[in-house]
Amino acid sequence: MAKRGPYGKGEAKRKEILRAALEVFADEGYRGTSLRKVAARCAISLPGLMHYFDSKEDLLTQVLRMRDEAAHARQEERGASLSYREIIKEGSGTPGLVELFVSMAAAASDPAHPAHAHFARRYPVLREQVVASLRSRMDTGTIRTGIVPAERLAVLLIAVVDGIQLQWLVDRSVDMRQAADDVMALLEV
Amino acid sequence: MAKRGPYGKGEAKRKEILRAALEVFADEGYRGTSLRKVAARCAISLPGLMHYFDSKEDLLTQVLRMRDEAAHARQEERGASLSYREIIKEGSGTPGLVELFVSMAAAASDPAHPAHAHFARRYPVLREQVVASLRSRMDTGTIRTGIVPAERLAVLLIAVVDGIQLQWLVDRSVDMRQAADDVMALLEV
DNA sequence: GTCTATACGACGATAGAC
DNA sequence: GTCTATCGTCGTATAGAC
Numbered sequence: 001m002a003k004r005g006p007y008g009k010g011e012a013k014r015k016e017i018l019r020a021a022l023e024v025f026a027d028e029g030y031r032g033t034s035l036r037k038v039a040a041r042c043a044i045s046l047p048g049l050m051h052y053f054d055s056k057e058d059l060l061t062q063v064l065r066m067r068d069e070a071a072h073a074r075q076e077e078r079g080a081s082l083s084y085r086e087i088i089k090e091g092s093g094t095p096g097l098v099e100l101f102v103s104m105a106a107a108a109s110d111p112a113h114p115a116h117a118h119f120a121r122r123y124p125v126l127r128e129q130v131v132a133s134l135r136s137r138m139d140t141g142t143i144r145t146g147i148v149p150a151e152r153l154a155v156l157l158i159a160v161v162d163g164i165q166l167q168w169l170v171d172r173s174v175d176m177r178q179a180a181d182d183v184m185a186l187l188e189v
Numbered sequence: 190m191a192k193r194g195p196y197g198k199g200e201a202k203r204k205e206i207l208r209a210a211l212e213v214f215a216d217e218g219y220r221g222t223s224l225r226k227v228a229a230r231c232a233i234s235l236p237g238l239m240h241y242f243d244s245k246e247d248l249l250t251q252v253l254r255m256r257d258e259a260a261h262a263r264q265e266e267r268g269a270s271l272s273y274r275e276i277i278k279e280g281s282g283t284p285g286l287v288e289l290f291v292s293m294a295a296a297a298s299d300p301a302h303p304a305h306a307h308f309a310r311r312y313p314v315l316r317e318q319v320v321a322s323l324r325s326r327m328d329t330g331t332i333r334t335g336i337v338p339a340e341r342l343a344v345l346l347i348a349v350v351d352g353i354q355l356q357w358l359v360d361r362s363v364d365m366r367q368a369a370d371d372v373m374a375l376l377e378v
Numbered sequence: 379g380t381c382t383a384t385a386c387g388a389c390g391a392t393a394g395a396c
Numbered sequence: 397g398t399c400t401a402t403c404g405t406c407g408t409a410t411a412g413a414c
Contacts, residue, residue, distance in 0.1 A: 036389080099296070103296075106291040106355075106358060109284050109359055156349060163349055164345075166294050167351070171309060179341070182342070182345060183345060187375075240379085245407060
């Protein structure tokens, strides 16, 4: 769907850069990766790359946004909501990208950081989705109720996903799938 | 206990640098903080600072180690083992230091990183402590048993602590104390 | 052992020509 | 829209004074 007008080529190049950046970070990790390497992979100069993005942090933020949108699209395509096991499997498997996510989340604590808005939006949305899933399972009686309300349970479930990834980053023997199953077991009646 | 011999002064300066680094990162965050700023706060030149540390990452790793040792000493002093609420309260309250911890954990995924050994040791030790605490509470019957074994429960509890901090970093409205209470409520009989 | 001065290469960022 | 050239700052390395 190549757009005509002044935006056609630019938009394509922009996405090519984002894809290249994703590859570089997946391959070589977040640390020690420079924009010049990303630019080289696109056969472009550094200022040429910077024409499309305000800063390195801006580029990284858009990489994250791109991943989220892709995951969201995959979810909608399948129709049903993701199971907890699938959610925990989403970001994992690629240490460089998990590292990117975690490092960005830390940096985004500064309200002035470009990714701050992304995460500030992402967590409430994620919580809502988890709450909806929990409520429906509470109604059908497959999940314990009356101990911790769904809203606060969602906070915990998301924390487990993020926290497990952090542990896994440094100790690959941690079994993320087992952890997901254990969490669900604790919630069952 | 100022050591005599050739090490007295140097060791004191080394600790002064570590304390100064801790302050700078607590004040200005992990991002955008340079060794030159830390050196300036110690009234020393940059190479003077680097005399005590192999690299920036080495310094940061030792800052983390210092915090862990301080927390451990505080725990031993009190005699009793930390409650879960106290553990979750430990690192929090200072965004810059939480940011430091998270960023370092992400970077330490690389086995070549100086902090890799630190985290690779820290998590198993932490898990053992949590397992011991869980076992004693399982024996006295104040905690559910038979659903998830203590070893795997420990992995989850630590994940919640780390994950909650990540959420809190970007959304300060998240109530970490409430989360800690909720986790314990789920484990109770 | 403790420390200063100086310098190096790489980084992200910007100015201005084409 | 993309380039060359350049800037200031970063982490790091070396030489050498005391």
